[in-house]
Amino acid sequence: MHLEAANLAARRGEDLIFEGLSFRLESGEALVLTGKNGSGKSTLLRVVAGLLHQEKGSVSFTDSLGNTHGRVGEISHYLGHRNAMKSELTVAENLDFWRCFLGDSHGASTVSIDEAAEAVGLEGITHLPFGYLSAGQQRRFAFAKLLIAHRPVWILDEPTAALDKSGDRLFAELVEAHRCNGGIVLAATHQPLGLEGAQELRMAGFAHAGPGVWE
Numbered sequence: 001m002h003l004e005a006a007n008l009a010a011r012r013g014e015d016l017i018f019e020g021l022s023f024r025l026e027s028g029e030a031l032v033l034t035g036k037n038g039s040g041k042s043t044l045l046r047v048v049a050g051l052l053h054q055e056k057g058s059v060s061f062t063d064s065l066g067n068t069h070g071r072v073g074e075i076s077h078y079l080g081h082r083n084a085m086k087s088e089l090t091v092a093e094n095l096d097f098w099r100c101f102l103g104d105s106h107g108a109s110t111v112s113i114d115e116a117a118e119a120v121g122l123e124g125i126t127h128l129p130f131g132y133l134s135a136g137q138q139r140r141f142a143f144a145k146l147l148i149a150h151r152p153v154w155i156l157d158e159p160t161a162a163l164d165k166s167g168d169r170l171f172a173e174l175v176e177a178h179r180c181n182g183g184i185v186l187a188a189t190h191q192p193l194g195l196e197g198a199q200e201l202r203m204a205g206f207a208h209a210g211p212g213v214w215e
């Protein structure tokens with residue numbers, strides 16, 4: 001199983017943000033994107049997730065049976081800056097929605113909503129409206145969403161921004177467990193994520209368009 005990006009270029013507005021970007025992540029591997037504000041980390045994550053169209057290049061996922069998928073978003077969890085939860089719905093209603101919406105893939109086992117809440121250290125409050133929770137609690141429940149429907153690839157944008165120290169550790173443990181099960185992680189961050197053996201890709205921002213990029 002692997003995730004591969006080949007010769008990617010992406011543009012935002014009039015600007016070419018990066019070009020000639022390639023990487024390959026095998027089962028159990030993690031790639032952390034670093035770089036200053038505006039350097040293109042979120043742009044790359046959104047291209048890989050299929051939420052933005054690349055200017056050039058390709059992204060593909062090959063599963064354990066050797067089947068290659070061009071629509072990486074369908075086999076991925078994407079966690080952006082926002083948590084993608086409705087404030088008025090309870091935590092349980094939000095997670096139940098995502099479980100139904102995402103379904104299961106690859107026949108992998110997933111956990112119940114209560115088990116997911118326990119896994120993120122917040123059992124007993126899933127009856128509360130999501131909007132009542134603190135920023136860190138909301139982020140933890142966004143991690144719970146990663147657990148209730150299996151996806152082999154996790155694409156995470158500044159996942160620990162609102163977390164306290166125990167939240168940071170919890171995040172690292174969840175990612176570690178995912179990688180131990182063969183999962184792949186691609187994450188953008190400004191702070192250490194504590195992911196052992198993760199590779200780093202430093203984004204430079206504003207590529208200068210070389211010959212052939214716009215063809």
Ligand SMILES: Nc1ncnc2c1ncn2[C@@H]1O[C@H](COP(=O)(O)OP(=O)(O)OP(=O)(O)O)[C@@H](O)[C@H]1O
Nearest residue numbers: 012013014017035036037038039040041042043044
């Ligand atoms: N919708 C848009 N239209 C035009 N330019 C955009 C758009 N969205 C982002 N950009 C620009 O693309 C560049 C890359 O933005 P991106 O969000 O990928 O950076 P980032 O590395 O994730 O930044 P940060 O660390 O601040 O989250 C920035 O210069 C930004 O202004």
